[in-house]
Amino acid sequence: MTYPFTALVGSEQLTTALLLGAIDPRIGGVLVRGSKGSAKSTAVRGLAALLPDIATRAGCAYNCPPDLPADLCPTCEDAPVQHRPTPLVELPVGASEDRLIGSIDLERALSDGVRSFQPGLLARAHRGLLYVDEVNLLDDHLVDALLDAAAMGVNHVEREGVSARHPARFQLVGTMNPEEGELRPQLLDRFGLTVEVTAPLDAHQRAEVVRRRLAFDAAPEPFADRFAADGKRLAERLVAARDLLEKVALVDFWLLKIAEVCAAFGVDGMRADIVTARTAAALAAWNGRTEVTRADVRAACLLALPHRRRRGPFDDPGIDEDELDRLLGDDEPEPPQDDPDDGPDDGPDDGDDDPNGSGPAQSDPGDRSAAPPHGPQPQPSASDGPARSDDTERPSAGEAPSTPADDRSPAPSGRVEAAEETAAAPTLLTAPQRRFGASGRRSRGRSRRGAAVRTRPLLSGETARAADLAVSATLIAAATGRRAMSPGARAAGAGATPRDPVRFGLRGPSSAFGAMTIRRSDLRHYERSGKQGHLIVLCVDASGSMGARRRMGAVKGAVRALLFDAYQRRDLVSLVTFRGRDAETVLPPTAGVELADRRLAVLPTGGRTPLAAGLLHACAVIERHARRDPDRRPLLVAVTDGRANATTDAVAESRQAAAHLAAKDVPALVVDTESGFVRTGLAAELARHLAAPCVELERFASGELARTIRLATGR
Template sequence: MTARFPFSAVVGHEDLRLALLLNAVHPAIGGVLVRGEKGTAKSTIVRALAALLPELEVVADCRFACDPAAQDPACPDAPHGVATRRRPASLVELPVGATEDRLVGSLDLERALTEGVRAYQPGLLAAAHRGVLYVDEVNLLHDHLVDLLLDAAAMGRAHVEREGVSVSHAASFLLVGTMNPEEGELRPQLLDRFGLTVQVAAARDVSTRTEVIRRRLAYEADQDGFAANWADADAELAVRIEKARAALAGVTLPDTELRRIAAICAAFEVDGMRADLVVARTAVANAAWRGGDTVTEQDVEVAVRLALPHRRRRDPFDEPGIEEEQLQEAMQQAAEQLEPDPEDGPDDDGDGGGSPPPEREEQGEGEQPTQQPQQGKAPSEQPPAAPAPGFKARLLQVPGVGEGAPGRRSRSRSNSGRVVRSSTVDGSGLHLVGTVAAAAPHQIARGRTGPGLAIRGEDVRLAVREGKEGNLVLFAVDASGSMAARQRMSAVSGAVLSLLRDAYQRRDKVGVVTFRGASAEVALPPTSSVDAAVARLRRLRTGGRTPLADGLLRARKVLEVERLRDPRRRPLLVVVTDGRATAAAPGHDPVHDAMRAAALLAADGVAAVVVDCEQGPVRLGLANRLATALGGVGLRLEELSADQVAGVVRATRAA
């Protein structure tokens, strides 16, 4: 077997090394999320960790690594024998494309078909018990696997319901995930489950990079020899981990440091209480690791650096991490709160002594200052409207079932999703229950006399699986002149930003086409990049006439190009307009051209929503005519919220 790259031989990455070692000392911290660009040895150092973990004492005949000193009474292999054995801690890797059965386990197919009995075959969660579960590219993991992983990580047990078999077994493991943020953000629920997070990047120092190259080439030239050279250093780390584990119960966490932890977490406004608990456990582990018997302020500072950065990030627009100045300020504020002045009484204003809230402008909550056109400038010369504040986007789904471009939004056929039915013609893998049910009525006729089943080709049923896909949400926005248009741009910009936050986590694409003056333009090419989207949306301009037909045709062209790039990604077109068409090619009727362009989009099978921006007491209903021509549905501008759009989209026809 090829020797793994030694943990001690990794150059740099001190924070990552410390985070992994602290979790090895105190697994209750909750694991490590490693964020960083490609080629930064994330996977290498995680795989090297397993060699440092102490060996396990397990029940000899148990497939679930039961501890002889604390056996699981609900273990599927119980009752256990008295024999025990020692083995290394396991490192189990969860592939991004793993199936649900591979993760949680399934019915033992061989015994079911040959012996006629129902037996459970353990999955990766069982194999990872009391060891390390490593998920590379964890941000690309399918949603249904994330749900199962969350349940197991939270409860320390895995519950399996498969083909009439109900199984529960212990599944306590050190969860380590790696990800490249360029490929999309992590689902918030899973992000919070990771106890610590570390941002890694390639060193810019020439000497450090030189040493990385030197060690890697030496390892590739003689892997066993290289590992042997670092064996003593790794052995010292392993011994230190065991000593720290043994000393963990004797480490004291003074009430002063508890209050410091609570004050810092409150200062950073983290959600819930998980952050406080993780910081406390990490501080205790760090004290045990350095050989101390009492948690100090320095231990708390180390813990805060590792446990809070990912919990402060509210959405993809926030920069991850904690600035050194912010950390020191929070530490200083916490220290001041720990030393109250006994002569100080309650503040006169009765606010409890806390910091005064920031001053709110004299306007209703959620309102934005009205922007007036600058005097002396035509509408086309006005600066862009500021995007409206975003809202929390509800799940927006394209109706029907797609072909499974990996994502987290609409329903799709998949090779690794949930099994929804059996089929004789299409599917992925064997549908055991369907196969057995098809064969069972024919067993006597086929002469079966003993255990097992007589299976023939016509009995085989395939499993039809359903997962989630990512979509393309394309806005076509009327950016023609007048203050009303500026308000529309502000509203739709806020909507797009909110949808983009959601799309960043669901691996969707979002694009914007605007039309004004004599033509249309692609203001935001389909993208999942938050930074690019924000920059483009801030440069949107308004003014001029309304070339509605050109806007629809430009949107159609964008969708055609995206269909060639990714034919499985289904689109949703959201047209924001009052339906008026006032610009067209010479000799053409602008309204007629707009209706023809809409009919072309309808013929392409594009799911569409038209947002009516018409205002005033007299309404012509032109946007509703456009919605009919598109084969979609319409709603009013004031209904342009995630709640309304989500409900409308579910009612549109299938793409």
Template sequence: MPRFPFSAVVGHDDLRLALLLNAVHPGVGGVLVRGEKGTAKSTAVRALAALLPGLQVVPGCRFGCSPEAPDPDCPDGPHPAGGTGEIRPAHLVELPVGATEDRLVGSLDLERALSEGVRAYQPGLLADAHRGVLYVDEVNLLHDHLVDLLLDAAAMGRAHVERDGVSVSHASRFLLVGTMNPEEGELRPQLLDRFGLTVEVRAARDVDTRVEVVRRRLAFEADPAGFAAAWAGAEADTARRIADAQERVGSVRLDDTELRRIAAVCAAFDVDGMRADLVIARAAAAHAAWRGADAVAEQDVRVAARLALPHRRRRDPFDEPGIDQQALEDALRAAAEQAEPEPEPEPPDGGGGGAPHARTEAGAGDGEDADRPTGPATSGPAQSDPPRAGADGPTGEAPAAQEQPSGDGPTRAAPPPSTPFRARRLEVPGVGEGAPGRRSRARTDAGRVVRAGDHTGGSPHRAADLHLPATIAAAAPHQLARGRTGAGLRLQRDDLRHAVREGREGNLVLFVVDASGSMAARKRMSAVSGAVLSLLRDAYQRRDKVGMVTFRGLGAELVLPPTSSVPAAQVRLTSMRTGGRTPLASGLLRARRALAAERLRDPRRRPLLVLLTDGRATVPARPGGDPVHDAYRAAGLLADDGVHTVVVDCESGPVRLGLTGRIAEAAGGVLVTLDELSAECVAGVVQSYRAA
């Protein structure tokens, strides 16, 4: 079935331009496409492959070596340089989120090992993607160990395989394209920086545009071949223009004036490292070649910076990626003053003495505007500070501004969080089997093999679970007794060995926050919010699911059901209200119900409950009950459920009742203070938590 034509994609100018610039100059480093679901992200990426020029490859080479410059270490080589080649289309290789490590990098050829008794290498997706496109849909959900392998291959241009008795190295240079929905979680910073360009895609709000999208999609579904034929001319023109730009990009000039402009813009946005400068230089040269110019001009730098800087200027995990168009224009104006290099002193003989023109790998360029539509600047929603309460009163309480009736006295908006700090890992004891993450130890299907285990009933769940070297070693001593006379290994069930894998899992971190009047003192609640925000950042980095329960007044509320979108928890935190009595038992029971419901959805994800309170309990969980006794009983029920609890003592002042210690004891958890959650002190908390 034909793919939807690239030229028929409606709108998404920045997306199409970013993909085309990478097709012109693969050194740009790939594209990350961020956007809401149903916005044709995957459609545009898959359509790009049909436009790429064919590749000259060595006949029969499984690694796509070029006959002009074959890889000297190719496992299928050596190939003579300058030999005859054959033309094949550039590959679009899709990496599924659930792919295994051996599928990505390759592994021992199991069929040949068992039938011929030889050790042969079976290439993986990295080999197939060489000189083509490696597409990862939902790249933010990719397992961490696969991300590490991708980072290594993208950085070095080679894939190294050391597994199952195989030691292989082969070339693996590819255009990395990833798509993601930010609502499902963000990317690790290391992988985010590997993408050269990024674009934000949103569905059009213009009625005419939406109508045209639906019209074209329905026409394609009704007659795919006819629709593709109608757009064949436009597709051929785009493919021809890509090929022409690829030939031209090597001769495009990058003068010192534009090189200094690039450096000044990157310095103005305070980006980390030098990768942004290199990406902008290459993308600007590609843009100049795309519009047919011979040298890079300011307009090329503007377009390249708009696509290369949004994901690199993030300073906080919860900040939305993006770049303000006005800020970019201001930076370009300021950079213009630094673009002209200072004249060097003339030599004694009076001759000229300018520095030679700098070049990128692609060269550089200057020229007229391209005949392509220019989309709006990529920018995320502006981040605003949470509403601030008024000045503290004589008692240290925030004024009762914005009071609202709650049936239990006035409430007020929580004060802004205190300065966040770096929190180290709080982990659940033992070894789990939950979703891949970076918090607690776990037995995983996709982690690193730590040892071989004996086969005890049944067969391995899948081929990847078979520890082949150990299986062959177990069978080898018995071949003569089993009557083996030729090629092929004679196996029995007792020979099978399975791979024991261990990695780290993500947990469900449920925050239970006391928002009652006893916690509403401005400094105390600000410190509590800052601690929760710091722990949320830690959960973001460790790929946990998070939820939040608050309790005040006469009951408790699940303000954030368990989700992988950690920034959503920050929004709920900053909009939290405080005041009223302290229904501690209700808060713990509401957390217990939330954990029970989540256990039915995801039984393998282990919970970590973080309770932030001063320990006071003034509202019973049942009519006529005792508030304190009900709180202890609710904590004991959590312990009976096997929930691992950390109680954060938020009590302050010279007089302390020490009530939180009894709650921690009843829950079978660990008691820490707010101060002990800092990066300097939390290491001791983790040690005591493991021992609990």
């Protein structure tokens, strides 16, 4: 049983946004952002129970309206009309592309020998809700399919000899935890509204949440009965708001204000203006009014604009409410003046001009009675960006860090340098991939979960993998190959060219699978391409020269940019530092990049520079992790000026250590921290032995480089 929607506690903004999307599906759906355990999924599933039933034909797989069947729907001609609940279709993060968009109907292909289309989840979601939990973890090939369907309202399939086209108009609802990465901008823009939800901080509210949840788990049906009457009233109000929506008037005054707000906040495109206008009208209909007020426009801006505002990758989402209030002003539009030639009675709209009337123009923007029953108008979005460490000092705005080239005095051992501001647009590091890799969001290569780019025969010595078997291609190869063989070739097991790619020739009452012999040579597998995740090993020079030149603040700022980039792309990170006589693992491989950031903030400097020890220690970290996770390929980022003075042969040892890493095929990048007009070029020499690019720290941190650096390998 589903937890009742009206039993939610402290989720006014979330419930308001979901109800507005249900009133006007043209708004484009809702994205719910929040931390773990904030009732995101519970609210979405509870909403479906409040939506009215839809009329369709019995047995229709596309939820076609009775008067508008899809072209390829075989059941909509003579089937009786029936009412069914508004569909709520859940798209799992690990779903296949075939399951989402549809594919060939294998049962009909084997039994009747014809190719026909088997609809997928997009067909089932037509005229309903398509819910994606953890939408930010969705693979790119599934996101591409969603974007196409959401943009056109139609799912167009061309694959495996099947050509199909059917309507796919749905309200897209996604939930996500920002700690696990952000959405692609194209998909983010497809969500009409966005909401930030957090667990309540009030102890009484938290206790009530626990009390209700325990009661529901103990006796779901009696608990649901307690809120049935509230749910019924809310569903009736939702239907009334839908009926009233077409009568709501959005005057030019507010339309111009919406355009001014969108332009002032620098939102991209015109979709923001359209969605804000529709949301304001839906709010007016929800409150039983036929005219939009300032309160409606303000609340609509807070829901429709935060995720569309142009910002840097680490800027906080949301918009400035004080600036919004300034742009909207304090005045309502002037009501239209009566023509003196008209009679004293001008119809039912006279209440607009009556100071004591109850017409829509007299609505008080601050009137709490105009708010939805679940609470006040939406509040500003909470920040979801990476939290900055409060225990480090930063230079004031506009103050350049002091980096005198002649400051060569040794830094005191244990000195801690504060990090400068993180680079606004970190450079993307990618590596070539010639094997399967762990799923992620960085380098493109062969993957077990990516998009299927082609089918291929099973290679000699390769083990068949049922999870990646291309069933359609295998059956086609078996059916057409058997028919195209001569008796002698069939006995010898030789292959042949298909003669009849349309009809399989499998008929009769016998089992289709029993009538076909599938040989190993018929097996076909998908070859997939997708984004891969990496283990990023940061090898940071923490010797005295870094502190003496006051470069450690800039180094920490650049490393923080790399950490947050890894955070967005679901990479593992490890932090290795070297100073004095040895190197140490400050942070073992982990997905918790915020822990790496905290360790980096208190990183001391001082002592000599054991560069070779640092490189060999990083190599040991890579080798240990490879034994546990062989599919995750490492990336080494060495942050150093290239100096080595721990031993008498330190330079030769560092070159040998670099050549050792290059021989192990470890993609690497050297960030040169040397400053001043005169440069020794030791970091570039180190990069040459690593077979890696070398980038100056200033260029890397400032974003002057191309946005992507493709790392080479040692071979």
